[in-house]
Amino acid sequence: MKKKIAIVCVTAALLLALPLTLLAWGFALPAQYGDTFMGELKYKVALLENTPGPRIVLVGGSGVAFGADTALMEEQLPGYSVVNFGMYAALGTTVMLDLSQPYLREGDIVILVPEQQEQTLSDWFDPAVMWQGLDGAFGLLSSLPGEKLERLAGAFPEFAGQKLRWAVSGAPEPEGVYRRDSFDERGDMVSPLCNQNVMPGGYDVNTPIRFDADMVAEDFVRRVRDYAAALEDRGVSLWYGFCPMNAAAVEDPEDMDGFYAALRDDLDLPLAGDPHDFVLDAGWFYDTNFHPNAAGKAVYTRALIRAVKAMLGDSSPTDVPIPEMPPLADGDSWSGDDSDGDCFTYEEHDGSLTVTGLTAGGMERTELTVSSAWEGRPVTVIAPGAFSGAEALETLTIQQNVRSIGGGAFAGCTALRRIVLEQPVPSACRVGQGLLDGTDARVYVPAEALSAYRTDYFWSVYGAAVLPLE
Numbered sequence: 318m319k320k321k322i323a324i325v326c327v328t329a330a331l332l333l334a335l336p337l338t339l340l341a342w343g344f345a346l347p348a349q350y351g352d353t354f355m356g357e358l359k360y361k362v363a364l365l366e367n368t369p370g371p372r373i374v375l376v377g378g379s380g381v382a383f384g385a386d387t388a389l390m391e392e393q394l395p396g397y398s399v400v401n402f403g404m405y406a407a408l409g410t411t412v413m414l415d416l417s418q419p420y421l422r423e424g425d426i427v428i429l430v431p432e433q434q435e436q437t438l439s440d441w442f443d444p445a446v447m448w449q450g451l452d453g454a455f456g457l458l459s460s461l462p463g464e465k466l467e468r469l470a471g472a473f474p475e476f477a478g479q480k481l482r483w484a485v486s487g488a489p490e491p492e493g494v495y496r497r498d499s500f501d502e503r504g505d506m507v508s509p510l511c512n513q514n515v516m517p518g519g520y521d522v523n524t525p526i527r528f529d530a531d532m533v534a535e536d537f538v539r540r541v542r543d544y545a546a547a548l549e550d551r552g553v554s555l556w557y558g559f560c561p562m563n564a565a566a567v568e569d570p571e572d573m574d575g576f577y578a579a580l581r582d583d584l585d586l587p588l589a590g591d592p593h594d595f596v597l598d599a600g601w602f603y604d605t606n607f608h609p610n611a612a613g614k615a616v617y618t619r620a621l622i623r624a625v626k627a628m629l630g631d632s633s634p635t636d637v638p639i640p641e642m643p644p645l646a647d648g649d650s651w652s653g654d655d656s657d658g659d660c661f662t663y664e665e666h667d668g669s670l671t672v673t674g675l676t677a678g679g680m681e682r683t684e685l686t687v688s689s690a691w692e693g694r695p696v697t698v699i700a701p702g703a704f705s706g707a708e709a710l711e712t713l714t715i716q717q718n719v720r721s722i723g724g725g726a727f728a729g730c731t732a733l734r735r736i737v738l739e740q741p742v743p744s745a746c747r748v749g750q751g752l753l754d755g756t757d758a759r760v761y762v763p764a765e766a767l768s769a770y771r772t773d774y775f776w777s778v779y780g781a782a783v784l785p786l787e
Contacts, residue, residue, distance in 0.1 A: 353772040671697070675707055
């Protein structure tokens with residue numbers, strides 16, 4: 318009944334503002350996102366609903382999806398079923414609380430494991446990404462509070478329009494790791510592609526890991542406390558845990574103890590372990606600072622099992638062998654257009670270059686191409702804010718050598734209208750937050766890669782601004 322009421326309420330709100338054709342496109346057309354990463358969401362909910370208890374439920378983002386080996390946890394924690402309810406940080410942490418709450422039962426232990434970022438330690442919610450997970454599973458609307466339903470209504474036209482386009486041209490067929498069939502039946506990520514660290518220099522500059530107590534937002538604290546109270550009334554325990562964190566990306570390790578103490582006081586929850594236990598060497602990670610590779614999964618799960626055992630008063634040994642750490646991936650070698658190389662400023666990191674800004678001459682240019690290499694070293698990263706204030710720049714071409722574009726890279730580029738991204742594989746170029754803040758630019762990608770970009774783990778948040786390169 319609740320599901321029907323929620324769907325009726327959302328539909329009624331949409332009816333007031335949208336033509337019936339849009340409603341039909343969104344709700345009546347066959348699901349188009351079933352094979353994408355977000356296509357897994359409804360299966361995670363079903364897994365939580367149907368797994369017998371007592372259970373340990375891991376709630377969080379993709380750090381949990383990549384990091385937890387739930388079968389191994391069950392071997393070491395007899396008497397419990399373990400549910401991997403980690404999905405995608407861009408959705409927001411609190412929406413995972415909303416989706417989990419109806420299916421939790423007496424005797425369950427929930428471990429909240431958000432990624433160590435300001436966005437995930439707030440009440441952030443992305444309705445555009447949520448629609449991708451709702452596609453074909455609109456009954457999940459019943460689990461969401463009114464303020465999220467209102468925001469979903471605002472994002473519905475773009476979702477409905479995209480569904481129609483794909484219904485006509487064919488649903489996206491994601492490549493690489495970020496696809497629904499990379500999850501196993503337990504909700505764990507198991508792709509064989511996650512075999513070593515592929516990040517330039519071993520870490521992602523877009524997501525530095527900090528332990529500033531002020532990064533935990535008040536709205537997050539309120540939401541978690543409300544969730545804890547609701548679970549307590551139902552006989553469910555809530556603990557706070559720590560996600561896998563790449564040591565190479567930690568900016569302030571000396572602040573971990575202060576963050577731990579402040580977090581314990583703010584949330585008033587038991588903390589399973591402390592952050593020191595979950596900061597792991599770079600070799601254990603795959604493509605972000607929170608995604609372990611296959612070997613790193615065992616290392617992270619071992620630490621998590623130990624933390625849970627300590628909370629349960631279980632002194633049994635944790636017999637989980639540590640695998641050999643994979644070597645970092647070799648850097649790619651690229652050739653391309655280097656004619657504008659002297660227009661940029663650089664910093665060197667482990668033999669490759671990061672673009673940090675523009676020279677005086679570069680600031681005057683209206684069109685630029687980021688070099689494939691400069692002075693014998695490959696250019697692999699564009700730093701956060703690298704083009705900030707380049708008011709003359711109108712068109713920027715980024716060649717396939719660039720593997721990472723920092724957050725807010727184009728802040729203040731008021732004339733920028735066209736960013737040409739030549740990379741045909743979206744997951745090969747990670748992107749930070751606020752990429753287009755302060756600019757009206759659009760990102761042009763190879764036409765054959767358009768649907769892949771619009772459903773990619775990193776790029777989907779910019780989906781409406783990504784257009785085909787003609």
